Amino acid sequence: MKVRALLSFASILAVAACDVAFGPSYRDDTVQIASAAAFDPSRYVGRWYEVARYPNPFQSDCPGAIAEYGLSETPGVLTVTNLCLDASGQEIDRIIGTATDEGLGRLSVRLQGVPVAAPYWVLWVDEGYRTAVVGAPNGRVGWILNRDPEIPPDRLAAAREVLDFNGYDLGQLQRSVTP
Template identity: 45%
Template sequence: MSRLTALPLLLLAACAPKVPEPPQTFRDTNQPIWSNAVFEPARIAGDWQEVAAFAQPGACRPGGVAIRPTAAGLEMTGRLCLGGRETALAGPLAVTGPGRLLPAGATEPWWVLWVDTDYRTLALGTPSGRFGVLLNRGGPLPPDRLAAAREILEWNGYDLGRLTRF
């Protein structure tokens, strides 16, 4: 091919629209995922610290949220590392089904994958796998609850090699 023929083709290729990258996912979406059907939303009221998230190490700082009961239901404020991005959260936290929550401004429901019997550790994720987080309250996350949360995340298709502890 001559240079005169190749130049218009290169120029045409440079003008072509960029194909957006598919959203990053942290789980095998071919595996089933389950939300916690016995989850009691009122029991998550309180302050939570983010202790682990699916993200590249150093992608963002660990966050935390406060969940408060209101006359209309639950409200959440704070900041979390979701999918490797620091995300500010503020507003209602709707319960959309068993173990399923929809924060204000969220593009998809958050599923409660696991919570320990005393509601001290909470594993959240999405069917798309765009994020997954572990929240804890009452001090450092003990090894037994971390192990249980990791098992549930893996069972729901999450790639534990991409889980970053804070």
């Protein structure tokens, strides 16, 4: 596997799940984090564009990303393909894996070549499953995802409010390159 594949969108999750020192936490850990209790994994299936994220070393060579989720033959498990995009929005690498539904908007993501699974918490998804906010309890990662490369201002504002409610520092959030 290429080294750059580990730089793609969700590979950070596997390392961030470990309790070892790994970059900063962008979340105030005195604030309780809440995942989306009414989350429906089957509605999450499809393509998601990364609109914004918190900086992390594993995405330093990926100015943008796309995540694609699919149904697997195993109940409660989604397939995952993460695409790393260059500054012009072109795919430069990918990594695949699985996401196991643990209930209440909490997935456990396992990617090829990454030795541990990582928590992937869907903190919020709008009613139409068009925009989602994803994070991890340790606050070292966080993303705003959208079904289209461009996100409407009202849903971006709602996504930012969800991050703020969950203790994330909005001043550290960065816009991503979208195709």
